[in-house]
Amino acid sequence: MTNTAASFIAKSTIKAADLDHRRKINFNIGKYNSVVPLGKQQFADVMITREAAKNKKWDAIEHLDKYLEEFEKKITARGARVLWANDTKEAQEYIGAICREKNCKTLVKSKSMVTEEIHLNSYLEEHGIESVETDLGEYIQQLDGEPPYHIVTPAMHKSKEDVAKLFAQKLGTPGGLTPEELTLVARKKLREKYVQAEVGVTGANFILPDIGAIALTENEGNARLTSAWPKTHIVVVGIEKVIPSVHDLHLFWPLLSTFGTGQKVTVYNTILAGPRQPNERDGPEEMIVILLDNGRTNLLSNPVAREALYCIRCGACLNACPVYKNIGGHAYETTYSGPIGKVITPYLRGMDEYKHLSYASSLCGNCTEVCPVRINLHELLLNNRHEAVKQGNSSLAERLAWQAWKTASLSRLLMNSGNAKMKNWVVNKVFKGWTTHRSELDFSRKTFNERWKEERKA
Ligand code: SF4
Structure with missing residues (x-):
């Protein structure tokens, strides 16, 4: 057994017996479960919408090379720069070089799993740059020195009392503040950082090749501030985030919001097509898009597992997974947890080290049942097991x-x-x-x- 597998089993065993953890997760997932059916009411036929979205993602992933080049050509024509990063190291070095060039001391960051994947905060810290998370959930996690627990709700495992205690410890606020008071404390702190930051880093929910733009979805407005306030905006985005056209957003925006949080549509949806143009008053002077591979082409080269690249990171499969609900998001020790994490991590980080995740499933199929783009997650888990054996990653x-x-x-x-x-x-x-x-x-x-x-x- 590898060390990663042994550590996963040890951490899962402890977490599964932690009743306080289970109470908090059940409470938060319970709230999610009560609102998702309301969000779904906006679709005349939710199954047809999901199938249509799956077909669009099939098109995007089957023609990824063509779409990415089209995106690069169009967004470059509007003044953005596109950089292609093969792996974590290249992406970090690109960002490091830009920060040096801009003499950056403080950087603001909106929620982005791909920047977690490339360990951007620790890299910047090592290079003397303060990196500040501006999404409230991510800010809480950063204060606590913990990675996100969930791909959509990073602090899902914390109660409001836990957060009040954390703020009191780290920021010296009076104990027992309400969620509204805590939000105001964070807001005040973060506003100062926006003003100081030379560089803003965001991810992207979608790449829109036909108009040469990226689309951002968020509930707090912090991604808008991060992308528009500092003079330089860096977008770090996985190459799989392509959808064929801006006109497909009418499918993906409501699906992402309903399956992600139960909302009909997320509060802020922004399309960014380059830096500030000569006739515009707002926006950054410079926009750089880093297109990250980091193992995604390993998935692409496997005709069966490729389907996992359709993921729009809504988090629904995590909330539905009986294993996730018992062992939580940290036991996996990976950026992407839950069913989708179990499917893609062996391709992103190595089959030998992470194949054990594909076995941490009852194969109940609930993940497949809830996925808005109908990824056959439980079958892909079986496929991973098959791949692991085929590649010789099983003991005698x-x-x-x-x-x-x-x-x-x-x-x-x-x-x-x-x-x-x-x-x-x-x-x-x-x-x-x-x-x-x-x-x-x-x-x-x-x-x-x-x-x-x-x-x-x-
Ligand atoms: S696999 Fe499907 S359900 Fe899971 S996060 Fe991705 S889109 Fe959402």
């Missing part, structure tokens, strides 16, 4: 055990030989790996053939 003991199981299952003679007690002993005691985290198998006292004969006689 595991291969021998499954070979023995297959031989026995395909042989009527072997299935009929011995009694249930002996079979139980072989499976539960000889192949001990099975029962480490599962209850023991209990074979039927009578074989299928014995029961068949009895039935026929009767």
Whole structure:
């Protein structure tokens, strides 16, 4: 077992027994579950909308090269710069070079999982640049020195009392502040940072190749301030975020908001097509878009797993997953947790180190059921297991055990030989790996053939 797998099992075991954690998660996911059906009422036929969105993403991912080049050409024509980053290191170095060039001491950042993926905050900190999270949930997590717990609601595991305590400890506020008071404290602190920051960094929810733009979705207005206030705006975005056209936003905006938070539409939806133009009064002087691969082309090169690139990061599969609800977002120790994280992380970070995640599933299919772009998540988890074995990422003991199981299952003679007690002993005691985290198998006292004969006689 790899160290990452051992650590995942250890952390999951502790979290699954943490009843206070479970209470907070159930409370927050319960609130989410109560509003999503209301949001869905806006669709005349939600299934047709989801299928249409899936088809659009199929088009985008199948023609990714063409769309990305079109995006680069069009946004460059409006004065933006496009940089292509193969991996974390290249993306960090691009951002580091821009910050040096701009003599940047403070940088503001809006919520973006891709910047988590490239560990941007710690990289900037090492280089003497203050990086300030401006999304309230991310700000709370940054104050607490924790990574986001969930891809949409980063501080989902904290109660309002936890946040009040944290603010009192870190910012010296009086204890027991209400959520409104806490928000005002954060707002005041963050406004000062916008004014000081030389550079603003955002992600992008969608890349719009036909008009050469990116689209941002948010509820707090902080991404607008981050992209418009500092003189330089850097966008870090995964290459899979393409949708074919700006006209497809009528599908994706409501789907993202309803499946993400239950809203009909998110509060602020912004389309940015380059830096401030000569006839415009607002906006940054410079806009740089970093298109990040970081393992996404590994997914692209696999015709089955490629479907995972359709993800619009709504977080619905996390909220629906019985495993996520028990072990929480941090046990995974990956940027992307829950079902989608389990599917993509082995491709982004290596099959050998992260294949264990694909096994942390009951394969109940609830993730597939709730995904707004109908990604077959539970089947992709099975596909990952298959890939791991194909690539030789399984131990000899595991291969021998499954070979023995297959031989026995395909042989009527072997299935009929011995009694249930002996079979139980072989499976539960000889192949001990099975029962480490599962209850023991209990074979039927009578074989299928014995029961068949009895039935026929009767
Ligand atoms: S896989 Fe589907 S449900 Fe999960 S985050 Fe992505 S779009 Fe949402």
